[in-house]
Amino acid sequence: MHRPHLTVAEQPSPRTSPSAVRPRVLVVATGRDRGALAAVRAFSAAGWYVGVGTPEGGGVLGSSRACDVTYRVPRPRHDGTAFVDGVRRAVSAGGFDVVFGGGDDWMAALSAYRSQLPLPVAHPAFDVVETILDKVRLAEYAEKAGITSPxxxxxxxxxxxxxxxxxxxxxxxxxxxxxxxxxxxxxxxxxxxxxxxxxxxxxxxxxxxxxxxAPVDGSLGALIGVFHDGRLHGRTQQESTRLWPTPNGASARARTVPVDEELAARVEAMLLELGWHGLVELQFLTGDDGVPYLIDFNGRFYGSLALAESAGHGLVRTWGELTLGLEPPALPDATPGKRYSWFAGDLRRARRERRGGLVRDVAETLRWSLTARHSTWDVTDPRPSVALALGRLRRH
CATH class of the missing domain: 3.30.1490 (Dna Ligase; domain 1)
Structure with missing residues (x-):
């Protein structure tokens, strides 16, 4: 059996040696996962010791100053043996308290193989995860809760x-x-x-x-929070003003808006029926009729997570504390009017769409980005952006 290579020594680096009470989190994901990067930064800002496991042994994600230690963890493929072995080796070396998956496949694999792992998995039971990843079954649960879906x-x-x-x-x-x-x-x-x-x-x-x-012609939005004890905590609602790729891509720009109370109540009813717990980002398309159509359920770190973290009060930290059995402080709703930018995606969109002309669209993209929280760029943590740019140059 292939045994993944551990990219660090068995002992943590002296600069990041944790105290006896500092929680230790392992995040497994691809090395370019923007949502996982936002989560790693959030955990570090909350005082957690952060380990990262990727197929590359770090990648863009591992280059962040918020990452204390990196490991090589293969993708969850075939019978999962190499993936499980990689996680177990990381846990053995780092003594982690909890593990999170950065994408749908990482989340689902952790949930499916949890009995083989020596630490708590943040995600719900596999039958629940399997349901939310199945778009046909998800639509059935949405209908029961009075949520429209295509x-x-x-x-x-x-x-x-x-x-x-x-x-x-x-x-x-x-x-x-x-x-x-x-x-x-x-x-x-x-x-x-x-x-x-x-x-x-x-x-x-x-x-x-x-x-x-069936396609829905409408604007993309999302309702976000940590679901616990039948309630959605730290509620964050956002609307996307630019997408990449167009017309059915991810948020290149987004901003927080006031929470739709009726929609939030129906979402809570659906999550309770599903048996969900932890972070959730539900994506909706809202047309001219004002009806939000549920199109996706992200139960893990998602692309624009940096916006919710900047507008709220610690969704990522709260999810981690709940997984460890702690009772975190109450989370209020996020502040409306906060901005988000996936700058590289928005620039590619501007080159394609050229709203009002290429120069005008690029200039508007730059103006938006100046007051926005970015998916990758952070002036206090520039190395992921540098690593991402160098990787693109090598590929081209």
Whole structure:
């Protein structure tokens, strides 16, 4: 069996030797995970000792000054043996108290293999995680709670033949035990089901199940918080004003807005029915009719997490403390009007969209970024941005 290489000595670096009461967290993710980077910074700011496990043995994520120690942890593929072994070696070397997964596959694998790991896993039981990653089953739970979601069904040959009008093609789930390759294939919009068939076949060829979803023409938003004891704590609601890639990408810009109380109540009812606990980011598309359509459930660190951390009062720290059985202070709602920028994505968007012309769009992108919390850039922690830029230069 392949044994992952440990990138540090068995003892922590002298500059970061933790005290006996300093919580120790391990975050496993890909080396370029922007949400995991925001989480690592948040844990460090709260006084936690932070370990990072990635396939690269650090990467952009491990270059952060918030990271105390790095390990090599393989992706959760095949029977999970190499992944579990990598996590166990990191825990043995670092004496960590809790482990978090940075992406859907990392989260799901930690949940699925938790009985083989010698420390608490922050994520819910695997049957719950499996449900929220399954877009067909998620839509059923949303409907029970009175939350609208787009019409969604499995992309069978008959469903393709019967479908009328435009269609979005997605993967039904993003991780499954014994998978050998990534299942997260980008969602795409097609004018007809006939145009969508090659994408359906591509997803099938990757070993995943494709689904068909009715498109919603609307603005992207999200409701965020830590769910505990039937309530959503530290509620943060945001709206995305620019996306990349367009038109169905991630937030290139976003800002916090007041919480929709009716939507929040329905979300709490759905999370309670699901048996969820911990961090949640629910993404919605809201059209001209004002109805928010649930399109995605992120139960782990997500791309624009830096915005919630800057506008709130410690979602990441609170999730960690709850996982360790502590009772953190009450979290108020996030402050409206805070800004977020994924600057690299926003610049690529400006080059494509050229709103009012390329120069004008780029200038507006720069103006927005000056007062925004960034996904990667931080003046007190510049090394991840430098590492990311150098990596792009090498690839080109």
């Amino acid at each position: 019409h969604t069904e499995l992309a069978s040959d008959q469903a393709l033949a019967d479908w009328q009008g435009p269609v979005v093609v997605k993967c039904k789930e993003h991780w499954a035990p014994n998978q050998t390759r990534p299942l997260r294939i980008e969602a795409k919009l097609f004018a007809t089901a006939a145009d969508a068939r090659p994408q359906v076949e591509r997803i099938r060829a990757a070993g995943a199940q494709p689904i068909l979803q």
